[in-house]
Amino acid sequence: MNHLREWQTSCVDEQLIDLNVTALNGSSPSEYLLYSDTLPRRNDGRISQAFLKQYEHTEQGGWWCSGIDVLTGEKDLWGCFKPNQPRLSSDRGKPIKYEHPPKTPTGIFALQVPVHLWRRIGQRFKVPIVSQDSDPCGAFPSVKFGDGFAARDFWQWMIEHPTVPLCITEGAKKAGALLTAGFAAIALPGINNGYRTPKDAQGNRIGKSRLIPQLQKLAMQGREIYIAFDQDSNPKTVQAVNVAIRQLGYLLSQAGCRVKVITWQPGWGKGVDDFIAYRGQEAFEEAFTQAIPLDIWKAQSLSHLTYTPDIQCHSRYLSEIAIPETAKLIGIKSPKGTGKTKVLEQIVQQAIARQQWVLVIGHRVRLVEELCQRFGLPYITQVNSNQPYQVFGYGLCIDSLHANSQAQFNAANWSDGIVIIDEVEQVLWHALNSDTCKNQRVAILKSLKTLMQNVLEGEGKVFVADADLSDVSLEYLISLSGIYLEPFIVQNDWKPSVKEAWTVNPYLETSPKRLIKDLVKHIRQGGKPFVCLSAQKLMSQWGTQTLESYLKKQFPDAKVLRIDSESLAEPSHPAHNCINHLNDVLKNYDIVLASPSIETGVSIDLKGHFTSVWCIAQGVQTATSVCQSLSRIRENIPRYLWVAAYGFNQVGNGSTSIPGLLTSGHRLTQLNIRLLQQSDLEALDDIDTGFQAESLLCWAKMAVRVNSSMINYREAILGILRAENHLIEVRIQDNNESREQNVKSQNQLTEVINEVRAQNYQAECEAIAAAIELTDSDYRHLKKCLFKTLSQRRALRKYDLQRRYCLPVTPQLVALDDGGWYQQLRLHYFLTIGRYYLADRDAMVARKLIEQGNGSLFLPDFNGSQLGAIIGTLEVLGIAVLILYPQRQLKNTDKDLQKIAEIAISNRSEIKMVMGIGIAQNASSITIIRRLLASIGYNLDCIGTQKVDKKSVKVYQVVMPQDERKDVFRQWIVRDEKYPGSSEPWFEEYRIPSANLAAEKIEHKHGIQLSLAL
16 A cells, blocks of 8 residues: 555545556556557567566556546556666666556546546536536536546546646646646646657657647647646756746647646745645645746746756855866856855956956946956056056946947957956846947947957856846857857855845835835834835935935934935935945945945945835836845845836837747838838948847847736745745734724825925926036037036936927926927827928938948847837827817717727737837727827817717817927927938937027928927
């Protein structure tokens, strides 16, 4: 009865075991296993003695398991035998735990299901079970058990009811554990046995993979299928499992199934049966409900590191690492606060001692400056331009990795040295996607490629470090080098113990009001908080500047320090240059408010000063960035966290599929090129739209990672924290306060916050309007300055607004611009009166990108710069016509509006791709039109109801914006007549027109069009 105990240890029901598992010994195992007609046999038909000898070990006994053949509904001949004394494999010398019938195609374990488990599954998914021996009208009848009816017919019931989800796991015992827990489940004998790939005699693939027939029978159209393979820790095994899930999931999706992947925390059991045994059936039920759709799982799996570590440790702090001379690309993956930078510091010191140059690359100026200070290297601005190579290297931002930067960087001059990229995941994403790199992106990526080639092909080394180091970054750098090399991986698997782990208190409400209320209470009780915020602008309700004013008002005697990009750059601000000596500065403050400007690369080692860390994550930063910001304070003090349920900072069309993202991008590129061909852009014939395919692929991989985390933003962040062993304790509402009191206090908080924000913002708008007016030369000089005073930043903003709108800068204009007025006006202008100049505008933007890239285009930047497809979409959907007749009454029942809705819904993905506007499958025509109108600043108002076919239907009317866009359009059209495409604010050849620009010149030519447009 050993098999009974073994299966019960895996939480399998005893009746299920009796139906499917049999103890065998002697010659019986061979009778179950050796039945194939293709086995080697003697002349008398008996199996050859040599082959029988391979299975002598089965005579010592073991257990046999088989289920139902879902193709026939009969008892399955195929199964598996687990011998008590396994043989060793001939290739690796490892025990073969399970024997399957040789020379026979593998099948699935569709175990016979006793009636009480069948009933449990039916009840769970609200699907009735009916037998010949029961009342067909009964919801869940009492099925007679004993003749095998329930066991044999369960799988026919599954075939007939595709609404019942199906779990797929590996190994019969695990399927038994899932069935016992009340979930329909089949098992594969191995992770790759759910499909077959045709191959020739030499093992070469000769056709497409396909599901095995038994699985195809259950893969019904619309069925939800949950894959629950083992959660292994071995990198090679993880990689193999991931490949199998992708392939199996793809084939199941092609069959019309909705595929999800079940995951659980490391340490909670390797197999799903171990997980249930360790955490209980309720834990599995929670994991089942939180299963990840296949596309999102694939995106999240791109965060894994599956290279086998060359050095693996479990150390609280990394020690000196011995890097072999042959290693070229060295990846260091170690948790936050475990001394990665200290290791890099030792590497730099050793290189300098050898008189070997070092190049440090980062993505934020002040973080690279801080690294350089620790490494004993100058930042690029400290290097004497006349003698740049008298120092052993320097540090710079990746934004400057091109010849036109202040660094005048030439990758051809760098070889045989050391390149260090700390926080490599964020540095590469910054290079591939940030706005600050956009104008020089192609040049930056070309330099990065040349640098990798020179260093990795020569005698140099590249060190990359990140707590979240993944295959994506390593594979990208390898692909840039153009040579095959195996990275040398240092992996520290340390995780905090129970005593060392943070206590993280998440707030689950829809806004951070209760967190702010508790923060104030904490300060009143003498607490000294470090507060991480995702925004800094005055318009943000929960940004650094608004909360700084609010907390100073609440605690006038407290010392408050705001650290964000503005305060760090303001020479007169206490935060200026504080990153280089944060520990000395912060100890002088009671409250610190920090933006993402110090989310990475900073270690705050103060002990006994701060009492807590607080965080408001509004859905702007990536999930890993939020977790990074929480770890800047190294001391183990409580963390309080409010995270938006969903993020909104999606990339591209928001797809979580690499093919979906790239395919839509290529289609948009082709559309934009076709539209540009209507202009006389000669450079189009020579442009390289296939520039650096490896960079585009890396961009797509990182983009889908971001998009997947934005869909379940809160859970993505909490999941990372759980995986790091931190203790999550949900913050419960104070029971001493009634619901009414709580609502009242939160409303009061909102009023005070909004009042503070409004006052600050109004004062800033007025200050910008009153700022000095810069000349063109003053503007160009000031733009190049690394540090700018507050008055200088305001003057730059005023200059930009004047160029953009050709209007006097007023506080109202500043507010309109902050609210996205320019984007709305630009679309409205080119949709109407400026339509004639649209092709010229897009051609000029394309030409600028082509010139900057020396004939090459990075497709995401190119697609994001073009307006032709957006304007064309608005025209096709009738928006240009609707705004010409604002008096028209609109109803959901109008035939033309229904046609617009039909076109929009059938082209949802294209509209999302082109305009970034998501349209629901069941959206009404009014909802769709309202969303499209909002893109140009228009709206719809409900003006009443009408009876249509005896039903009351709401009536709407287009609402024209009451703003100064007519004056702006007058100026823009004169500029475009003089310099086509010059309505773009970056148009360098254009100079600001005088206030009395001759608008009368356009009255005769464009007066009618302008009136119609408005």
